[in-house]
Amino acid sequence: MLTGYLYNILIFSGIYAILTVSLNMAVGFTGLLNLGHVAFFGIGAYTSTLLTMNGVPYIVSLIVAGLVSSVFGVILMYAVRKLKGDYLALATLGFSFVVYSVMLNWSSLTRGPLGIPGIPKPELFGWTINTTSEYLVFTLIVATVSIYIINRITTSRYGKLLEAVRDDEVGLSVYGKPIFSLKVRSLAISAFFAGIAGSLFAHHITFIDPSSFYINDLVLLLTIVLVGGLANNKGVIIATVIIMLIPEALRFVDMPSSILGPARQMIYAIVLIGILLFKPRGLFGRIDLE
């Protein structure tokens, strides 16, 4: 029982690590203050759910979930191509709201607020991932591969170009580097992994509704990235685990569940404000939030 509970926390940590490390690629490395990440997460979850429930093999659904999110990443970047900084943040936040309301209102596809229950457990090459421990293994594999790839990118020469876009895009353009293409690809890759995380999430809890992909999750993701430190993958992974564990500690405090939810949100908000005030570079970062 306790191990199942621990496994669950670890599964969520794995899923969130993919989300935060991929978000960090756009926000921390490329300097795109993208507030649309939860939308990519949701698009991935719904895509994977709908595909598997219509008979598409899980491994295909997983990849397509990433790809569909990625396409939306490209579309979003084209839509906000003229915007920078706060304006880009606002526009991408708008994207989150639009996707949320589509999930809520396109009932024939998403069943709206009722959500979709009975999402099948993944089946991979004859291996049905049924138990929590199996799902943990699966999540850790996917998370490790995802984070490894992102880390490869951010530590490569390509990653240095992304950081240069963040630091001074005009300055970079005179070295012959295509700024917009760097931004598009960064957001596309970031969104791809958010979509992968969405698929993992959906098939783990086997029920999704739009409320799982709302702004409160966005606050959590941003808090984690800021605590870990912009452009610091290791810091963000550590922060993910720490922040996933904090609210769990609350469970051992005797508290009615009606208070537990809001209490979590409050803790995240307090951590976020605390970081912004006292440690604006996060626990492990060196990049200032502008």
Place this chain on the structure above:
Amino acid sequence: MLSINNVTKTFGGVVALNKCATTVKQNEIVAFVGPNGAGKTTLFDTISGLIKPDYGNITLSIDDNTEELTKISPEKVANLGISRTFQQVRLFPNLTIQDHFIIAQSKNDMRLLAQIVAKNHMHEKDVPFHKKILEQYGIDRDLNLYVSDLSYGQQKLLQIAMAVMREHKIIMLDEPVAGVNAVVQKKIEDILISLKKAGETIMLVEHDMEFVRNIADRVVVMDEGSVMVDGTPEEALSDSQVLEAYLGE
């Protein structure tokens, strides 16, 4: 090689460039001089593709191939062989000196997949080369230092090093010695002299007339966005009108 044809650019009511016209030939060192606000930086930015002119155009001819720079993006201009530095240093504060060299030097760094699978995807083999450049430019710092920790003079030197090390046809230097101390100024001037000896084509904005006399093959005097005088250093700098009105000598 480079042909600037009646370029006009206004910002709101300010006429930054007014039918500005001149040319730059291969292996030539051309100094652009003129008072503050004359339009020198705006001209460089227009050549770089960072600013689109209201009228006129700029063409770059290499061998038999002519490109209209004013129609293409800054990255395309750069890749045609225009290298430049900025009057106000523009570097990437959270990257190291070595990262800067790699950015300036790499031509295939946009190949993402290759870099994900490559075994050794940074430029470790170039470390000795990068160290040599630091030595040449008199930047006595570690390659792994973040450039925000460099002095202003060192940042100016690094900018020049980057512009020179990337593959180029023309180097544009916008006030390379402005704001640096006498030692760095001497260093930069020595570097420019060695670039001249190497046969580089250079466009230079420079206020030190003594140095301009020394290094430039031609001087273009600008005021209020137009070219006032265009000639040899002797011609341009002895023009009494120029001396009085624009150089305050």
